[in-house]
Amino acid sequence: MAITYSTKKDFSSQELEGLFLSVEWSSGHFPDKLVVAMRNFSTVFSAWDGDKLAGMICAMDDGIMNAYVHYLLVNPAYHGRKIGRTLVEKMKERYADFTRIAVIAYNNELSFYENCGFSKADDASPMFITSLWT
Incomplete structure (x- = not known):
């Protein structure tokens, strides 16, 4: 079946739990919070295989200059x-008029993001206060 893409923000807790745990992200253990989070993101694009959530990308923005991609995940299947590349392209199109699109990439994903047009900063490092373990 062909993958289709959507901008919906309403997901079931089961859909989100399944996707997030498929990539072993600890936030998948908080599916009810993820449901609310998705509704609150400025932009959400999701990938579907029929009625199965195959992937998603989510961003927050300030409305004019800066967008921050927080989640990009694709079920390993x-x-x-x-x-993933299609989802990034959709996000880049959405924020084409903004001056910055930022993402915090795990080190093992740097080449993916570089191939999508992102550049690693030499003078900046991500910092967190978090209770998540992945």
């Missing part, structure tokens, strides 16, 4: 189908 769908890796290699360019879903």
Whole structure:
């Protein structure tokens, strides 16, 4: 079946739990919070295989200059189908008039993001206060 893309923000806790735990992200253990979080993001694009949530990308923005991509995840069963790249392209199109799109990339994902047009900062490092373990 062909992958389709949506801008919906209403997901079931089961859909989100399944996707987030498929990539072993600890936030998947808080599916009810994820449901609310998705509604609060400025922009959400999701990838669907029929009625199965295969991937998503979410961003927050200030409305004019800066957008921050917080989540990009694709169920490993769908890796290699360019879903992640398509989701990034949709986000880049959405924020084309902004002056900055930021993402915090895990070190093992740097080349993916670089291939999507992002550059690693030499003079900045991400910092967190978090209770999540991944």
